[in-house]
Amino acid sequence: MDPAVIQKCIHCGMCLPSCPTYQETKIERNSPRGRISLMRAIAEKRMDLTASFAHELYFCLGCLACQTACPVGVDYKTLFEASRQDIEKSKILNNPLRLLARTFLIKYLFLSSWRLRTFGRLLRIYQRMGLDRFFKSLPFLPAKLKDMLGQLPSIAPHFSYEIISTREIPINTPARWKVGLLTGCVQDLVFSKINRDTADVLLYNGCEVICPPEQGCCGSLHAHNGELETAERLAKKLLAAFPIEELDAIITNSAGCGSHLKHFSDLFPPGTFWRQKAEVWDKKVYDIHEWLIKIGFSPPQAFPCTSQSHTVITYHDACHLCHGQKIKNEPRAILRSLPCIQFIELEEADHCCGSAGIYNILQPEMAHKLLNKKVEKIKKTNASVVCTANPGCLLFIEKGLKKHHLNIQTIHPISLLAQYYRMKERDGGSIEKKEANLAGLIH
Amino acid sequence: MIDHFPESSLLISKEDLIPYSFDATATFYHAPLAVLFPSSIEDILWVLKWAKSNHACILPRGSGTSLSGAAVPQKNSIVLSMTKWNKILETDPDNLTLLVEPGITTQVVQEEAAKYSLFYPPDPGSYKISTIGGNVGHNSGGIRGLKYGVTRNYVLGMEVVLPNGQVVWLGNKCVKDSAGYSLKDLFIGSEGTLGIVTKVLLRLIPKPQERQVILASFPTLEAASEATSAIIKAALIPSALEFLDQKTIECIEAYSPAGFPKESQAVLLIESDGHPQAVRDEITRINQVLKQYGPLEIKIAEDPKQQEQLWSARKVAFSALARKAPTVLLEDVTVPRSSLVQMIRKIQQISKTYAVEIAVYAHMGDGNLHPVFLGDESNKDLMEKVFRAMKEIFLYAIKLGGTITGEHGVGLAKKEFLAYQYKSEEFQLLKSIKKILDPENLLNPGKIFD
Numbered sequence: 045m046d047p048a049v050i051q052k053c054i055h056c057g058m059c060l061p062s063c064p065t066y067q068e069t070k071i072e073r074n075s076p077r078g079r080i081s082l083m084r085a086i087a088e089k090r091m092d093l094t095a096s097f098a099h100e101l102y103f104c105l106g107c108l109a110c111q112t113a114c115p116v117g118v119d120y121k122t123l124f125e126a127s128r129q130d131i132e133k134s135k136i137l138n139n140p141l142r143l144l145a146r147t148f149l150i151k152y153l154f155l156s157s158w159r160l161r162t163f164g165r166l167l168r169i170y171q172r173m174g175l176d177r178f179f180k181s182l183p184f185l186p187a188k189l190k191d192m193l194g195q196l197p198s199i200a201p202h203f204s205y206e207i208i209s210t211r212e213i214p215i216n217t218p219a220r221w222k223v224g225l226l227t228g229c230v231q232d233l234v235f236s237k238i239n240r241d242t243a244d245v246l247l248y249n250g251c252e253v254i255c256p257p258e259q260g261c262c263g264s265l266h267a268h269n270g271e272l273e274t275a276e277r278l279a280k281k282l283l284a285a286f287p288i289e290e291l292d293a294i295i296t297n298s299a300g301c302g303s304h305l306k307h308f309s310d311l312f313p314p315g316t317f318w319r320q321k322a323e324v325w326d327k328k329v330y331d332i333h334e335w336l337i338k339i340g341f342s343p344p345q346a347f348p349c350t351s352q353s354h355t356v357i358t359y360h361d362a363c364h365l366c367h368g369q370k371i372k373n374e375p376r377a378i379l380r381s382l383p384c385i386q387f388i389e390l391e392e393a394d395h396c397c398g399s400a401g402i403y404n405i406l407q408p409e410m411a412h413k414l415l416n417k418k419v420e421k422i423k424k425t426n427a428s429v430v431c432t433a434n435p436g437c438l439l440f441i442e443k444g445l446k447k448h449h450l451n452i453q454t455i456h457p458i459s460l461l462a463q464y465y466r467m468k469e470r471d472g473g474s475i476e477k478k479e480a481n482l483a484g485l486i487h
Numbered sequence: 488m489i490d491h492f493p494e495s496s497l498l499i500s501k502e503d504l505i506p507y508s509f510d511a512t513a514t515f516y517h518a519p520l521a522v523l524f525p526s527s528i529e530d531i532l533w534v535l536k537w538a539k540s541n542h543a544c545i546l547p548r549g550s551g552t553s554l555s556g557a558a559v560p561q562k563n564s565i566v567l568s569m570t571k572w573n574k575i576l577e578t579d580p581d582n583l584t585l586l587v588e589p590g591i592t593t594q595v596v597q598e599e600a601a602k603y604s605l606f607y608p609p610d611p612g613s614y615k616i617s618t619i620g621g622n623v624g625h626n627s628g629g630i631r632g633l634k635y636g637v638t639r640n641y642v643l644g645m646e647v648v649l650p651n652g653q654v655v656w657l658g659n660k661c662v663k664d665s666a667g668y669s670l671k672d673l674f675i676g677s678e679g680t681l682g683i684v685t686k687v688l689l690r691l692i693p694k695p696q697e698r699q700v701i702l703a704s705f706p707t708l709e710a711a712s713e714a715t716s717a718i719i720k721a722a723l724i725p726s727a728l729e730f731l732d733q734k735t736i737e738c739i740e741a742y743s744p745a746g747f748p749k750e751s752q753a754v755l756l757i758e759s760d761g762h763p764q765a766v767r768d769e770i771t772r773i774n775q776v777l778k779q780y781g782p783l784e785i786k787i788a789e790d791p792k793q794q795e796q797l798w799s800a801r802k803v804a805f806s807a808l809a810r811k812a813p814t815v816l817l818e819d820v821t822v823p824r825s826s827l828v829q830m831i832r833k834i835q836q837i838s839k840t841y842a843v844e845i846a847v848y849a850h851m852g853d854g855n856l857h858p859v860f861l862g863d864e865s866n867k868d869l870m871e872k873v874f875r876a877m878k879e880i881f882l883y884a885i886k887l888g889g890t891i892t893g894e895h896g897v898g899l900a901k902k903e904f905l906a907y908q909y910k911s912e913e914f915q916l917l918k919s920i921k922k923i924l925d926p927e928n929l930l931n932p933g934k935i936f937d
């Protein structure tokens with residue numbers, strides 16, 4: 045680890061109020077300042093890399109709220125990823141079960157799009173047949189396993205490549221830009237519809253969309269979990285899949301991926317072929333909201349609506365969008381442009397919901413504490429719709445809302461925008477009809 | 488001790504202790520023996536007894552943002568972390584008081600007051616995380632010290648556990664009190680060396696109806712200092728009168744752009760609050776004074792949002808300056824306000840003489856300067872020069888009738904200089920108070936003096 049990065053921390057404590065784990069426990073080792081001091085102790089050989097340290101780094105959400113809060117500009121993301129890599133190299137946490145789970149998930153499943161999709165197909169069949177409910181009803185299964193089965197998201201009826209062509213061009217407007225569309229891994233299995241929506245929104249705004257069918261995982265999961273070498277392999281695959289030079293931009297709609305995708309060059313040594321390619325790539329990667337604001341997107345056409353029919357919506361900042369990429373205003377600007385909607389700010393909108401990649405599976409207790417907090421704040425807004433731009437947050441928040449028996453919908457802002465655009469196309473009827481559409485729109 | 492407390496409230500592993508081996512002061516590190524989160528007064532009494540019979544000592548700790556090393560453990564220290572004692576015990580809008588536990592943060596106190604349209608003015612830059620216990624420990628100030636005073640002016644009473652195990656309540660809800668010595672005042676600014684504060688009764692005031700913020704930029708540090716002295720001389724007392732030099736502005740803007748003019752050598756950030764008409768008058772008069780000192784630009788913040796942005800930016804000044812150098816040391820000499828220009832000139836001259844980079848920001852209206860030394864712990868030569876420059880600044884401030892610390896306290900960092908400020912009989916008086924209250928040196932020993 046680079047000592048210069050660690051030493052930048054002056055232990056001023058300005059990051060403590062924004063750290064979810066510290067706020068819960070009030071114990072210094074659970075804070076960014078505490079974690080950095082342990083990294084420093086290891087780097088200066090005052091301490092060994094111990095299992096306790098390793099657990100601490102897996103107790104950290106990686107939400108990067110500390111990075112936003114730090115006035116000194118400490119690069120916590122780099123420290124965090126490098127520490128987790130050191131931990132994995134040291135094998136200090138290894139036990140057979142963990143090894144099996146990690147090998148299956150990180151080194152096998154998420155390594156190829158073919159495997160992921162096969163897994164997705166099997167899971168889809170399993171869910172369609174109602175086997176998940178069957179297994180969960182079995183009295184002899186341990187509660188923990190049942191809970192995990194309950195956490196498996198529903199697989200979408202189609203994968204992205206089945207509903208998005210490799211090249212699509214705008215119909216009514218001439219193409220002003222040519223952009224690549226990233227389909228992601230979880231997004232591809234569970235939320236391929238968001239990918240379709242993203243493509244539609246891009247087309248509507250005059251972008252030709254290039255979407256290679258074989259993309260695979262971007263590797264953010266791996267980088268986040270101490271597998272930087274695997275992350276490098278996956279990055280190369282993506283770099284090769286897109287005609288980077290021809291594109292004006294490469295678009296992602298998943299916050300967690302975007303925050304990783306913009307820093308591919310960090311994975312390769314300076315001066316190498318891949319580094320050069322990655323440097324060009326990094327400059328072209330845009331989060332969808334960021335891109336739409338940059339090109340001046342067309343807001344959906346206004347139509348009259350009575351005040352009663354205003355749908356109250358709110359927005360949760362996905363950590364890797366607001367902290368990882370500093371994108372806060374863009375999604376809000378898009379949501380505020382939607383007609384017949386009342387936008388209410390969510391208190392502590394930029395506090396982690398607990399999902400944090402696979403954190404909610406590894407650290408369910410802390411994750412659910414944060415989720416309950418998030419649900420409470422959402423309730424306070426009286427919104428009937430929560431928007432957020434990350435698949436993990438969408439799934440986890442939806443779960444929390446269900447658990448509290450709240451009839452509040454979750455949706456990606458871009459899906460909502462896409463629905464508005466489509467509504468306009470279907471349009472032609474009376475005001476009543478439009479309002480009826482709006483009510484049925486959020487699904 | 489390990490048998491007496493549950494695992495969740497007593498930390499003893501290396502991984503738990505290293506994060507408690509420092510505060511926000513550079514260059515001081517020492518790991519404690521243990522960290523205890525007491526759950527009751529009985530726990531505190533028990534650990535006091537234990538420390539006494541085991542030659543250990545106790546360091547009461549808030550959030551560890553002290554800038555003088557006061558919250559750094561010494562040999563055999565047990566850190567008594569008060570961060571979980573963070574509740575509001577009573578809000579009394581009839582008497583305008585608030586009773587809190589010491590681990591509550593300054594920000595939460597401010598927010599609670601605001602719920603009742605009241606106001607808790609002490610506003611240190613660290614307010615989001617600093618605790619009331621720590622604020623009391625250092626008699627912390629902030630940007631509104633000029634008009635509203637410091638923590639001491641808002642503490643009406645407190646519960647304190649004394650080193651001998653007695654629990655005393657000092658002060659009351661009365662606005663006036665002449666019954667004997669003001670004992671509570673002894674504990675304010677005592678840096679955890681005299682007692683452990685377990686409850687604090689705070690005074691609140693009505694919220695000012697209106698506020699306005701002026702941002703004035705100047706071509707030289709002197710011009711900005713002269714303008715400040717002139718404002719004070721004109722008997723104008725705005726609620727805040729802050730100064731930032733060019734290096735500080737540059738770093739703040741790099742963290743989060745707030746609209747400070749990067750080209751100017753110094754800016755003044757001035758806030759007037761109170762009755763709308765009074766605010767308007769005060770702003771006009773301040774403007775007139777400022778204009779006489781050749782400002783490059785005078786701007787008035789447009790709305791509360793912009794005001795807030797400027798103040799938030801101002802509050803991160805110290806941390807943001809750490810962008811400039813591997814090790815930053817912050818001092819807080821304070822001088823009579825008529826001597827501000829002299830002090831600023833001296834700092835510039837010392838910076839040249841020792842070839843040490845010094846940035847300055849200041850609670851200018853209070854005469855409280857924060858020279859920030861840009862050093863590097865790994866460069867011995869440079870650090871040597873830094874310490875010599877620092878000493879010269881302290882001595883000069885004392886010569887001007889000032890003090891070596893306006894708000895950060897003495898702790899470890901400045902104890903060597905305290906003897907320059909006090910005559911020997913005064914110094915003895917200071918020490919004798921510690922002797923009476925803590926003869927066995929159980930509480931935070933080695934801080935303020937040896």
Ligand SMILES: Cc1cc2nc3c(=O)[nH]c(=O)nc-3n(C[C@H](O)[C@H](O)[C@H](O)COP(=O)(O)OP(=O)(O)OC[C@H]3O[C@@H](n4cnc5c(N)ncnc54)[C@H](O)[C@@H]3O)c2cc1C
Nearest residue numbers: 549550551552553612618620621622624627628678679684
């Ligand atoms: C970025 C930054 C900006 C700052 N800005 C300002 C500023 O504008 N003005 C200012 O005055 N200071 C400022 N400070 C310094 C510091 O924040 C204050 O001194 C603050 O009051 C310390 O609070 P704390 O909770 O961190 O206390 P700690 O650092 O934990 O402790 C400070 C002292 O108080 C004692 N103490 C704490 N709790 C108790 C208790 N319950 N009973 C008895 N003793 C106790 C400790 O023993 C120690 O001596 C700043 C610091 C930083 C890092």
Ligand code: SF4
Nearest residue numbers: 053054056057059114
């Ligand atoms: S990470 Fe930044 S904000 Fe947090 S203690 Fe270190 S320097 Fe201060």
Ligand code: SF4
Nearest residue numbers: 063104105107108110
């Ligand atoms: S990444 Fe999140 S959980 Fe981890 S230290 Fe930073 S703020 Fe805390």
